[in-house]
Amino acid sequence: MSLDDPLIDEAYRVLAERPGFLIRRLHQIHVSMFVEECAEFNITPVQYSVLTALAERPDLDQVTLGAQIGIDRTTTAGVLARLAERGLIQRRASPVDKRMRLAAITAEGRKLLRRMDKKAQRAHDRTVAPLPKEDRAAFLRYLLHLVDASNDYGRAPLHLP
Template identity: 80%
Template sequence: MPTDDTLSDDSYHSLAQRPGFLIRRLHQIHVAMFMEECAEFNITPVQYSVLTVLASMPDIDQVTLGAQIGIDRTTITGVLARLADRGLITRRASAVDRRMRLAAITPEGRKLLRRMDRKAQRAHDRTIAPLPKEERAAFLRSLAHLVDACNDYGRTSLHLP
């Protein structure tokens, strides 16, 4: 019988019943697959998400951009600085509000995004490939539903299309 300061075998095995544990682990696995597929580009999944949003929403302010991918102001600032250093995006002050910073993808960023698309998609496909084909869309809908329903608990709000 376990003491108060030890876990029983049942407690350890219950990790497989904890959504947070499984989601965190699946995220780790997906990031590893993404980095494997996209190693030649030296871009993280978050940076790829930023480039993807900027490709369809040019001259977007940093706060709105962060909300589009669900990351906070401090994190988005660092991500944008690294992308700007590589010449993949530009940042400038807004003409309307000088405190507001706008970001836009550069032609080099668009070119990189196009080169990455197939390999990034392969990482996404590999992540859910173990599921039967007929379950994949339902799984993605369930994930989107959970994210939307629990959105208020995140560090920043996420706006799913």
């Protein structure tokens, strides 16, 4: 579809010229693809991101973990509680600060990630599949650039180590 197509409704043309509208819509599409591919695992994309982050860096506190994937403290707490209920992560008090709880992925969580990897990757691949192969890496670079350049405007800025 092209904005130059005379069959495109004018109302859609106005929306289609708004990056925020298109980004939100693409996110909705990706989440649907992820849910379709990964339905058997009963894991949301955010939960998958949390498990992935904990697989790479165990024993993260809630604030650091949220900052690494760009979700707020309340959302992080809810996600961690649901993952802990399923035995996919474990939480313990920090030896340095007893008020702080650390999260770590369990063996069961790692096993689930391994089982999910191909299907989750398929959802990611399907999201960019309509683009020509030679444009996919550039699209991801542009997305990364936009996120990085405007990161501080997010409700929960992303802070990578």
